[in-house]
Amino acid sequence: MIKVVRGNPTPEELAAALAVVRARAAAASVVPSGAPTPRDSWSDPSRIAAHRLPPPGPASWSRTYWPGS
Incomplete structure (x- = not known):
């Protein structure tokens, strides 16, 4: 059930919103629910170790999060 909480949508706006909801539900x-979901690269711990840390030095603090800078 979908309920309009605010505003007064036109029939066309309501139909467009329902079409999006139905398309998302169909997708x-x-x-399949048993299929593993692909791992997001942002949460992959190996991305942290993908680059070597900068060598120690006076400006190394500014390069710790920007490898190659």
């Missing part, structure tokens, strides 16, 4: 139902 979600296509993916």
